[in-house]
Amino acid sequence: MKDETMRMLRGSVSDRVLAAMGRVPRELFVPRGIRGSAYEDRPLPIGEGQTISAPHMVAIMCDVLDIGEGMRVLDVGTGSGYHAAVMAELVGPEGHVYSIERITQLAVFAKENLTAAGVKNVTVLEGDGSRGLPEYAPYDRINVAATAPKIPEPLKEQLKVGGKLVIPVGSCYQELVLVERMKEGYELEHHGGVVFVPLLGDYGFEM
Numbered sequence: 683m684k685d686e687t688m689r690m691l692r693g694s695v696s697d698r699v700l701a702a703m704g705r706v707p708r709e710l711f712v713p714r715g716i717r718g719s720a721y722e723d724r725p726l727p728i729g730e731g732q733t734i735s736a737p738h739m740v741a742i743m744c745d746v747l748d749i750g751e752g753m754r755v756l757d758v759g760t761g762s763g764y765h766a767a768v769m770a771e772l773v774g775p776e777g778h779v780y781s782i783e784r785i786t787q788l789a790v791f792a793k794e795n796l797t798a799a800g801v802k803n804v805t806v807l808e809g810d811g812s813r814g815l816p817e818y819a820p821y822d823r824i825n826v827a828a829t830a831p832k833i834p835e836p837l838k839e840q841l842k843v844g845g846k847l848v849i850p851v852g853s854c855y856q857e858l859v860l861v862e863r864m865k866e867g868y869e870l871e872h873h874g875g876v877v878f879v880p881l882l883g884d885y886g887f888e889m
C-alpha cells in the first residue's frame with residue numbers, strides 16, 4: 683500500500699489489518715500491463731468487466747469484519763483473489779478462506795495469482811456465491827465484494843452464531859452493511875456509502 687494510503691487509514695483501521703495488507707503484494711493480483719498502478723488507491727480493471735477493489739475498501743471491510751486467527755471465512759466475488767489473500771493472512775495457517783467466483787476466467791486468474799503469491803490457505807471455487815457455499819458452512823465470517831438488492835438469506839443462514847457478514851446493499855445508492863448472527867435473530871450495523879459491481883445470481887440481481 684502507498685504511504686499516503688497507510689497514513690489515511692492509520693487510526694481508523696487496525697494495525698493488524700494494515701500489517702496483513704503490507705504482506706500481500708498487490709502487483710501480483712493485477713494484469714501485467716497495469717502492475718505500475720497496483721498500489722494506487724483505486725479500483726483497477728482485472729478483465730471480464732470486473733475490478734479489484736481499492737486498497738482502502740479492502741482495509742475497511744477486513745477491519746469491520748474483525749477477522750481472527752483460525753477462522754473459517756467465506757469470500758463471495760473472488761475477482762483477482764487479492765481480498766481473499768489479505769483475509770488468508772488474517773486467519774493465519776490454522777484458518778481457511780473459501781472464495782467463490784461466478785466468472786470462470788477470473789477464478790482461473792485468481793488461482794494463478796494466489797499460487798504466485800504463495801498463498802496456501804485459500805480455496806477458489808466457481809459458482810453463484812449469492813447462494814453461499816453450504817458444503818463448508820457454517821462460517822465465522824462472510825465477505826461479499828459485490829452489491830446485492832438485499833441481504834441474501836442463505837448467507838445469513840450459513841453464519842455461525844456470533845458470526846459476521848459484511849456486504850454492500852443497494853443499486854443506485856449502496857451502503858456497506860455488517861450483519862451479526864445472534865442466538866436469536868440478526869443485528870445490523872451501517873457503515874456508509876460505497877460503490878461496487880452487482881452481485882448477479884439467484885439471491886442477487888437478475889442476470
Ligand code: SAM
Pocket residue numbers: 732733734735758759760761762763764765766782783784785788809810811812827828878879880881882883886
Ligand atoms: N474481491 C475481489 C478482488 O480482490 O479482486 C474484487 C471483487 S469484484 C469488485 C466483484 C466480483 O464479484 C467480480 O469478480 C464478479 O464477477 C463477482 N460476482 C458477482 N456476482 C457473483 C456471484 N453471484 N457469485 C460469485 N461471484 C460474483
